Amino acid sequence: MLGRDGNDAGLAGGAGGHTPLLLLGKITEILNVFTLREPALTLREIQRATGIPSSTVQRLATNLVAHGFLDRAGDRFRIGVKMAYWAAAAAREVDVLAVVNPVLKDLRDVTGETACFFRAEGEHRVCIAVAETRHGLRREMSVGRIAPVSVGAPGRVLLPQLTAGTITDRDELRKLIKQTAADHYAITVGERVDSASGVAAPAFDSAADLVGAVVVQGPTLRMPYEKCVEWVDLVVEHAERITRALGGRMPD
Template sequence: MATADPVGGSGQPLLVLGKIGEILDAFSLDRPSLTLGEIRDATGFPTSTVQRLVTNMVALGFLDRQGDQVRVGVKMAYWAAPAVKGVDVLDLIVPVLKQLRDATGETAAFFRAEQGHRVCVALAETNHALRREMHVGKIMPLHAGSASRVLLAWDDSLARSVLSQPLGSITDSTITSADELAAVIKQTRADGYAITIGEREQGASGLSAPVFKANGELAGCVTISGPTIRIPLDRCLEWLDLLVESAEHATRLLGGRFPTSTATI
C-alpha cells in the first residue's frame, strides 16, 4: 500500500511541516507560553492558519493549552528523550561554542561545578594572539567570575557550601564578603546571566548564561571571555542576547527546560 511522501516532489519538506516547525520555534525559555495572537505575530501566519494548526497540534500533543495560552507539549519531552540518549553532552555543546566563538571572535567555553570547583569541560578558543589562558580541564574557584556566579545561582546547596567558607581574594575586584556574594548570586538568578570584569583575573572580562537538563537541573554554563581591552562592559552588554540565545539553544539540544523553582539562599 502506498504511503504519504513526507517531502514534496522537489525534495523539500511539506509546507505544513515547515509551518509546524515555525510555530514551535516561536516558543523560548523566556516565553514558554504564547497566545494565538502572539504566535501569529511571531510567525506571520494568518489567524485562521494559526487557529487550525494549533488546534491540531494540541490534539496530537505537540502543544498543551492552558486557558488562552499554549505552550510546547509535555509529550514533546518524551519524544525528545531518545534523541539525546547515549549522546555525549559535550558532542552537542561544542558546536554551539564554535558558533559563539565565530560570532564574537572571543573564546567560548562550557563550565561545570565539580567537587567544589568550577571546571572547563569544553572550549572553542579565540584566534586572537592576545587571549586569556584557558584549557579543557582547567580548575578554578567557585566564588569568582561570571561562570561561578551562574553555577551557584542555580544550585542552592552548592551556593550555601561556598558561602560558608572563606572567600579568598584573587584580584582587587574579587568579592570576599559572603553577604555581598549571596546578593550577586541572587541577582544573577533574577537576571538569567552574569557579567564580571577583573574578578578572577585582572584585565579580563566574562559573561555567562545557564544551560539546563531535562529535569530542570543545571547542566553547566556557557561563557564568553577575553581581555577587557577587547571586551569592555559595553561590549559584554552588546553580546548578552547572543549569549543567552546560545545557552537556550544548548538547553534545547539537551532536551532541557528552564527550572520553575526559586532560589532559597
Template structure:
C-alpha cells in the same frame, strides 16, 4: 470547513519553507511541511514543569488555535497516548517518557554543544567556554579559543573557584544547594574585585538569576572579563554555564553588554539541543 481546519496539506512556496522551520531544522528543498505536525508541537509545547496540567481553554489560549482545531488535536493526542486526561485536565502522556528515553542514551553533552561554542567564538571573536560544577569548583569542559594574539589562558579541564567569575555566578545562581555550600565557607580573595562577603555574593546571585546572565570583571584574574548564561536540560535543571572571556582591553563594560544577547542566544540554543525549553 477550511483546508487548514480539516488537516489537509497546503502547498507553500519554497521561500516559505525556511520560515516554517526552526533554525537548523529546515526541511530539504522541495519537501512540503505537514502543517498538522506544527499544531501538535504547539499543543505539546503549551505544557511545562510549571504548568503540567492544562484544560482545553488553557491550551487554546496558549496556542492560539481555533476551538474546533484545538479540540480535535487534543482528542487525537489522547487517543494516541501523547496526552493523558483526568477529568477536564490534560497532561503529557507517560508514553512520551518511554519514547524520549533513547534521546539521552549515550548523549555526549560536550560533543553536542561543540558547534555552538565554536559559533559563539566566531561571532564574538573571543574565547568561548562551557563550565560545569565539580564539587566546590567549576571545570572547563569545552572551549573554542580566540584567534586574537592577546588572550586569556584557558584549557579544557581547567579547574576554577566556584565563587569568582561570571560562569561561577551562573552555576551558583540556579543551584541553591551549591550556593549554600559555597556561601557557608571561606570565600578566597584573588583580586581586589573578588567578592568575599557572603551576603554581597548572595545579592549578586539573586541579580544574576533575575536578569538571566552574569557579567564580571577581574574577579578571578586581573585584566580579564567574562559574560555567561545558563544552560538547562529537559527537566529544567541547570547543566552548565556557557560564555565568553577575554582581556579587559577588549571586553570593556560596554562590549560585555553588547555581547550579552549573543551569549544568551547561545545558551538558549544549547538548552534546545539538550531538550530543554528556553525562555
C-alpha cells in the same frame, strides 16, 4: 495514522482536510502550550492559547491522549507520562560536546575572544569545552581546567547549583544568585584574574535544570565592561542554542 490521501485518518479521528504537515503543526502548537508553570490545561485554555478551532482541539487532544502524548484527569490535560520515556531515549544519545563545540566556535568567531563551557563539579567549575581566541594576547584556558565556582562570570551562573558554603559572605551569595537567576547572565571584570573579563549565560536540559555555563572571556583591554554589556545578548543567544539542541527549556 495518516490515510493514503494524507489526511489525519487515525490520529485525528478520521477527519479529512488536513495535510500531514498541517496536522503535525497543530499537534506541535498544542504540545508547546504546556509549560512547567502551567502543566495542566483545559480544552478551552488550549484553544485560547493556540487559536486552533475548538472542534479541532477537542479531536486532536482526545487522540493525543489515546496515543500517550497527553494524559487526562477530569477536564484537564497534561503532557503524557509516556513522553518522558521517549525523551529519556533521546537524551541518552545526545552528545553534549557535539552540541556545545560548534556553538563555542561560532561565538569565538563572532567575538574574536575565547569561548568556553563550564559545568559544576562539587565546589568547583570545570571547563569541558573551549574554542580559543586567535589573538596572541589571551587568557590561558584548556579542557579540564578547574576553578573556584564562587568567582568569575561562569561561577555566578553555576552558583544556584551549589550550597551557600561556596562563598564566605552568604548575603552576597544570595544576592548574586538572585540577580543572575533574574538576568540569565553574569558579567565580571577583574574578579578572579586582574585585567580579565567574562560574560556568561546558562544552558538548561529538558527538565529546566542547569547543564552548564557558556562564557566569553578575555583581557579587559579588549573586553572593558561596556563591551561585555554589548555582548550579553550574543552570549545568551548562543547559550539558548545549546538549550534548544539539548531539547531543553528555560525555567519558568
